[in-house]
């Protein structure tokens with residue numbers, strides 16, 4: 001049975017239409033598996049091979065993967081929420097209420113979006129601390145750590161801008177408390193505050209600004225930086241594992257068989 | 267000429283069955299390929315499959331939570347009616363707790379800016395790369411610096427009545443003192459573990475501890491007028 005399913009799948013991968021879309025080709029040879037990664041614009045962000053040790057749960061706790069998972073859930077549920085939501089006062093609140101009580105599955109959609117948002121903030125912090133305690137920020141990964149810090153800030157901003165959108169008391173006052181902090185910025189405080197809210201108070205302009213940031217600018221920025229983050233993991237030599245680092249290697253290097261070592265010519 | 271130690275290459279005995287690509291890269295190029303004989307798996311399908319399973323389990327968990335608990339929705343926003351207390355989202359409650367003690371420029375602008383800068387520079391300090399135990403070298407002098415810095419910081423927190431931040435600081439400082447009295451050869455595994463920990467470890471652990479404590483206090487223990495309340499007595 002399993003054999004036949006596999007056969008069908010292989011047959012499908014051999015068809016002209018499939019091959020016009022996916023360039024990897026049929027078969028499960030090492031070459032084909034490598035091509036499946038290399039010939040795909042999204043997958044080629046990843047390396048074709050990974051050290052087996054780095055797959056164990058203890059190496060990463062899969063926290064980066066799970067952060068990506070929450071992001072994917074948030075994008076898909078967010079798009080559905082956008083179909084019902086108008087970023088205007090007081091329509092925003094009425095729409096949220098409709099989602100809660102009228103739209104079929106609206107309540108579930110909103111719950112999933114909200115709890116996933118909390119989970120993402122939690123996971124991104126957890127991932128950062130895990131990376132730190134593994135020492136995986138070490139060269140040549142310094143810049144990927146910096147990209148990570150940028151992703152942390154984007155995640156916080158995404159969550160913060162989304163918080164205002166239901167336009168209920170909770171949203172309104174949380175954003176008021178938060179945005180008042182901007183006023184304390186030396187010299188430019190009031191300008192920053194005004195720029196952020198499109199006014200001196202949290203009002204309809206602020207809602208529209210937060211909506212544009214939350215649904216357009218920040219998710220797109222996040223996608224770009226996540227792509228760079230993954231690509232850098234490949235370029236930096238895969239996930240950090242202490243034993244495979246240059247220093248450790250040099251310390252225990254044994255002369256390789258003749259012909260296997262070439263000196264890098266410059 | 268590059269330093270020949272830049273490269274280490276070898277062939278596994280089964281290289282016919284399991285070919286490895288050997289790449290030689292000079293220092294100036296961007297790729298950071300290092301050849302090792304470590305056991306590797308193909309990303310497609312093994313790694314992607316695992317990632318998929320992890321994300322699926324996460325989704326199942328979040329779906330169950332979403333079926334069981336409803337997202338909060340209060341009354342329509344009313345600018346003329348301020349709830350007491352007005353709380354920021356939970357991940358900012360540590361900051362809001364700080365705002366209770368310090369002026370907004372300090373708690374709202376200076377502290378977050380310093381935290382972000384501190385995070386960014388971590389990988390650019392050699393002391394964090396080599397990561398040697400804090401008190402293993404130059405112990406006397408480092409202990410003296412430790413006493414002065416931690417002492418001054420605790421006085422500062424005391425002066426502003428920030429007991430909620432003082433207690434975690436003292437606990438971490440206690441462990442640091444224990445680390446200073448231990449060595450990697452200590453008979454207790456825990457103490458030799460502490461002794462091997464570098465400065466960045468202590469700072470980050472202190473930061474994590476404060477983050478958790480302050481966020482928890484802001485979330486559960488603060489009521490009207492930011493007064494201290496007990497969550498189980500409402």
Ligand code: HEM
Pocket residue numbers: 060062063064065067068071124127128131136137141144145146147148149151152155226229233238239240241
């Ligand atoms: C949207 C947020 C983020 C996503 C989706 C993400 C995703 C990932 C994934 C999937 C990995 C692979 C290994 C793992 O799971 O640990 C990874 C590695 C890494 N992440 Fe993130 N990450 C995010 C935020 C961050 C943050 C906030 C930091 C640190 C400040 C960070 C620093 C790193 C570093 C340095 C690595 C490489 C670790 C190594 O080489 O072993 N990332 N990230």
